Amino acid sequence: MTTMHSRPAGPATELLDDLRGAVGCTVLAAGDAGYDDARRVWNGVIDRRPAVIVQCDSTDDVAATVRIAGRHRPEISVRGGGHQVAGSAVCDDGLVIDLSRMDGVTVDPVTRTARVQGGARWADVDGATQRHGLVTTGGEVSRTGVAGLTLGGGMGLLHRAFGLACDNLRSIEVVTADGQVRTASTTENPDLFWAARGAGRGLGVVTAFEFGLHPFGPDAAVAQVIYPYDEAATALRRWRDATLVAPETVSPEAALWSIPPDPEIPAELHGTKVFMAAALYAGDPAESGEALTPYRRLGTPMVDQSGTVPYVAVQSALDELVPDGGRYYFKSHFMDELRDEAITTLLDCDRNRPTPETLIVIRTLGGAIDRVSRAESAYAHRGARFNLSIDCLWTEPADDDRVVGWARQTWRAMKPFASGGVYINFAGLSDEDDVSREAIQGADTSRLEGVLSTYDPTGLFASAAARL
Template sequence: MTTTSTVTDGRLAADLRTTTTADVIDPDDPRYDDARRVWNGLVDRRPAVIVRCRGTDDVVAAVAAARRYRPPVSIRGGGHQVAGSAICDDGLVIDVSAMNGVTVDPVARTARVGAGARWADVNAATTPHGLATPGGEVSATGVAGLTLGGGMGQLQRAHGLSCDALRAVEVVTADGVVRTARRDEHPDLFWALRGGGRGLGVVTAFEFDLVPLGPQVAQALVLYPYEQAGALLAAWRDLVPRMPDTVSPEFALWSVPPDPALPAEMHGAPVVVVAGLYAGPADEGLEVLAPLARLGTPLVDATTVTDYASSQSGTDPLFPDGARYFFKSHFLERFDDDAAAAVLAADAGRPTPQSLVIVRTMGGAIDRVGEDESAFVHRRARFNVSIDAGWTDPAQDEQAIAWSRRGWEALRPFATGGVYVNFAGLDEDADRSTSFGAHAARLDAIARAYDPDGILTAATARP
């Protein structure tokens, strides 16, 4: 096996410059610091080589170089994963962010999406056709990372997770072979890629099913007084079971954003946020969403009809590139009074206005997929509670991370024990048995079958 020194002494970079058409960036390149940055500013890693692939052939060549030199390997798509798994120290980053094209077939209701695309790219291509596929809640999020980890979002109760909409995945496995995984072709790999996270190969493209939606949609966004949080959470818990699957209601303890449309004196003040998107005709959505504004007396009711792409990008400015983030979450099968009290208590000591505690509803279409039909193992949960620290000052690192962990520990008695792989801190305490449960052994076996030498999977075990 080649030692790490052969990676850092320039031979890997030189090899890649002769075998790919990609941009090859090493620490001497003036683009290096920009190329190694990811969305989470808390992540500061220094790879030996970054290879920015232009197409699948470049990925094949990069994987071949990884076989020859055996460096640690990470794969960068949108670079938006909280743990910063797109970047490794002293290794090879296979960067597919430039492979971000989206092609829509409005008749077949499908979209082919490059692995470097972000959800904004997908929404821009599908919305003009009145079509969508389940994405996330921030349009700057990368399609690949979200989907491979499952893919929770505002359409999940109506249409399932992002991984549930997959028809096929094009992936370069560790042997350098380009495979298309689908239900009837490499079905084991297809099963694993739907929620099994990273380390199964380098995905180069996805094919998604699309569903009719929009272009105009009804969206609820209601701000309530923070002092009424307990009563509001109780009322929200009572309402959620009575709402149709066309809505995935959310409840957040947050702060008033610095929105010019809101009075400046309110900016940064603690607030309760209740939200939901109606996955159906906009003209009937306002009536369906109306109960979300009747839980108490709103400070602001911004429920409106907007285009779907705009609804997905509205919170982008609240999660800017380069800020510092640490998210940890739990799945809950029930949400009783004690669990609600723990959610309220978890918000105590929130370190910054950017930090939040958010409760997302599950069930619906998520639950209608068989428990063993994909690698995503948390289908029977009814809620996900995430304690999301966000800040900008490095001096607050310890305080912010401790706040998130403390709230997460306090909620543990009410949780299933499962962890959403996309919200697993910095991976330093992520356990495959909690992320993948009973599916972990099958996932490991599939990874060994396609990558017996650990070319691409070894890096998944590192912090």
């Protein structure tokens, strides 16, 4: 319902009136019931007030909205799952094109493909594909939006076996700046498809993704072992050495963390600083022993939670630890190697980790990721061996400066050991001044600019493209 306070001032009033007259879906402005809920995103640090939010129900709604936006030229942001750390799903004083109601997933088990709408989350995809014993690489938190993760590359527990999320794309449906609905694939608008595989946002509004699927599940063998913090240096070096000879069927991860409040772990251990090693085997659980055993022998286990569990349970295991509305800040580096000096520096930084919930994660890359050439996709970090992610979690606004300051200091301390590349999905906040487009896009920056100028010559989505 529109209230007497729901009309933005100036040019935004005309935008609001035109949208309400042209689309059949919900259009919200400040003061409307539902506006405050619609402007909130996963990261509670983000508190922005758009002039207009269009909650699209269909691709036609999106196309009509884009055409009207082309006449009024507001700043635009696109919301899929709303899970991007930098909060790029929402902007101040502009137009939010909200796809969260468009969350359908259709699986074709014969062709092993899934068509996924732009507002879906990975829980939607995993639930639908696993009913057919199929899977594609997705995010490690099931509430993460499919669109944002995929467009930025898309690391996950299966990426060394099956490639990044963007590597599994067969095609996309996208509304470009002229309001036209286009299909992009290797044979149709291939330049746009190239950009959609890793360049992030700003290409238009991707309303649907078609993914190729792989046989896997429903059960998965995992190694998940917690080691004492005083063994972290030795265990991390052993973990690194194990990853260098790991088969592509595992994508090992290591973490410096504090034991979360897991009911399966004795309560007296909750909050204890530890080193954790984890891996999921992308194959028959009965054949996982040789691949997973090294991660169970890195030191003296405090807790060993290894075993065989449903894949969907693995994918959702972290959901409750990263709730909607928590405060988050992530920074990342790509690394070609993990030298002893880097491990020492990382542990020096970790000793001052600001909150128990905050963690440092190292993911192993390579495998299927590197079998996709740089010419095939805009993901610029093929060849990197590791990704280092500094993942800050906290609850009190009063701690913002302290926590973010520690993350930035740690990121700077690790920079001498990094390749210079930055993962767009873990790049900080939208006002970062220490991350360049070249760090995210590498040598492909000029090629990406050419694609953007072809499909958005007047820069309608320029603000979205510039936003981390």
